[in-house]
Amino acid sequence: MRYELYYWPGIQGRGEFVRLALEQAGADYVDVARERGMGAMMKMMEGGGTPPFAPPFLKAGKLVIGQTANILLYLGSRHGLAPKTEAGKLWVHQLQLTITDLVLEIHDTHHPLGPTLYYEDQRAPAKRRTGEFWKERVPKYLGYFEGLLENTGGPCVTGRRLSYVDLSLFQIVEGLRYAFPKRMKAFERDIPGLVDLHDRVAARPNIKAYLSSDRRIPFNEEGIFRRYKELDSQLVI
Amino acid sequence: MRYELYYWPGIQGRGEFVRLALEQAGADYVDVARERGMGAMMKMMEGGGTPPFAPPFLKAGKLVIGQTANILLYLGSRHGLAPKTEAGKLWVHQLQLTITDLVLEIHDTHHPLGPTLYYEDQRAPAKRRTGEFWKERVPKYLGYFEGLLENTGGPCVTGRRLSYVDLSLFQIVEGLRYAFPKRMKAFERDIPGLVDLHDRVAARPNIKAYLSSDRRIPFNEEGIFRRYKELDSQLVI
Structure with missing residues (x-):
């Protein structure tokens, strides 16, 4: 099919x-x-x-x-990207829904007043929301996933078997690096397990081939992860 | 159990x-x-x-x-609150995830700068976000569910059988009435199917008994749906 x-x-x-x-x-x-x-x-x-x-x-x-x-x-x-048991399926789905919440919070860093206004019309609140996001929310979300990797011993979130959640966490790390290069560089020392997971996913043959193909659209300022220099300052407003 | x-x-x-x-x-x-x-x-x-x-x-x-x-x-x-087929299960889950998105947008009307600051620290952006929410997002979300009720002929979102999505839509109507009484009153004429669904859910014996019990916590200004008078103005700022 x-x-x-x-x-x-x-x-x-x-x-x-x-x-x-x-x-x-x-x-x-x-x-x-x-x-x-x-x-x-x-x-x-x-x-x-x-x-x-x-x-x-x-x-x-x-x-x-x-x-x-x-x-x-x-x-x-x-496609073998989730456990076979009901408990396992519900668990990885639960984690994906937590990533869904994180993705919306990432989006709201540049759109705190909602998706219907331009970024240019909400730059001041975007700065404040981004400051809070890096101060409180990134440590909470990524700290949670880092903790799960510690609990299982890794290298994947559920242990040894790759799931779609690992692929999504790769994308989160990749996207935060694109959007907030300075902030993310400083933060990565706190999440060695996630960085290792990111690197392992990137090195998988199918993913590696995909990332270097033109099927992978480059990051840009229309998507979830946007690089706006003024939001990548280390200063919390 | x-x-x-x-x-x-x-x-x-x-x-x-x-x-x-x-x-x-x-x-x-x-x-x-x-x-x-x-x-x-x-x-x-x-x-x-x-x-x-x-x-x-x-x-x-x-x-x-x-x-x-x-x-x-x-x-x-x-508990018989979803269809038995895989297609039906995925469909009502998809609708519930759309409600999840709506719930977060409702929360963000009073917390546009994120969940870590008090409402009192974000009143001006909350006004702007609420204005956009009622102008653009409420018609989009509730219009979507109203359209589904038209497609199936109702009275439930999937047709004749009640699902957990119907219960959640009851809560959305109830909550919007609590938080934004003026705005919601004006808007309800556009969503007769959802209002009818709300009333039917409220009249079901188990739900009716629950709503009048002390297991139902009253709405208050700590939850998703909060009544702040200044956000219920009809004026879009």
């Missing part, structure tokens, strides 16, 4: 967590909006029946699955 | 979406922090192994399940 991934064509965004899972699995998929334009995607969102609220969504045969973590829940079972 | 629900004892918050499902199901559960204090809850979050990142979490036998939507995914299958 050839999967169809529907996501905005110009950004990594939330779709990237799905792309990484598809690539690691060596799954056959088409990135619809990139390869065929946005028309088909918009049509599915406007359709009757059970339309998704927003991209990304995945067409798998007759199924259309929306919400990033829900897509990964589905793919994880089919 | 007696479930143990772990959540902050003084608020409805995210725990309420779980409480409503447990109550509708007539499940045997103990609201641990309310009945036995916070000690047990904090201990589980600090534990080794697979600790939850944050409340709510549910102990079901040996399983400990975190993240609201993940708990509902688990309960839905066991």
Whole structure:
């Protein structure tokens, strides 16, 4: 079966967590909006029946699955990227939902007044939110995942077997390095397990091939992780 | 089996979406922090192994399940609050994750600079975010669910069978009425299907009994839905 991934064509965004899972699995998929334009995607969102609220969504045969973590829940079972037991499945899904929360907080560093205004219209509150984010939230979230790696002994979050959560944590480290190079450099000494996990994921053959291909869209200032120099200051406002 | 629900004892918050499902199901559960204090809850979050990142979490036998939507995914299958097919399960979970996104946006109306500062320290950005929320986001989210009710013909989101998503949508309508009485009153004429769904859920015997019991914590200004007069103005700043 050839999967169809529907996501905005110009950004990594939330779709990237799905792309990484598809690539690691060596799954056959088409990135619809990139390869065929946005028309088909918009049509599915406007359709009757059970339309998704927003991209990304995945067409798998007759199924259309929306919400990033829900897509990964589905793919994880089919491609060996999640444990087989119910307890294991619920656990990695729980972790992915925690990453979902973190991703929204990352987005809100540059959009504290909401997704409907431009960054340029919210620069002052963005500075304050970013300061709080690095002071309180990054240590809490990344400290939590670092602690899980300590509990299992690693190298993956659940121990020895790779799951989609590990792929997503790679993307979190990669994205924070892009968006906040100075802050992240200083912070990385506190999360050696996550940095090691990041490096191991990056070195996996399928991921390595993907990252150097043109299927990997470069980071830019339209996505979740944006590099705005004024937000990467070490000074908390 | 007696479930143990772990959540902050003084608020409805995210725990309420779980409480409503447990109550509708007539499940045997103990609201641990309310009945036995916070000690047990904090201990589980600090534990080794697979600790939850944050409340709510549910102990079901040996399983400990975190993240609201993940708990509902688990309960839905066991208590007839979700479809039995894989496609149906993924669909209602997808809808619940969309509600999760909405809940965070509701929270951010009074906490645009993040959860670590007091409301009193972010009143001006809260006004702007709330204005955008009611102008752009409420119509988008509630319009989406209203459209689904039109597609299925109702009275529930998936048609005739009640699911945990319907219980959560009841809570969204109830909460928005509490937090923004003026704005919501004006908006409700656009969402007759959701108002009807709300009323039907409220009239169900188990829910009705729950709402009039002291197990239902009253809304207050510590939870997701907070009534701040200055945010309920019809003027968009």
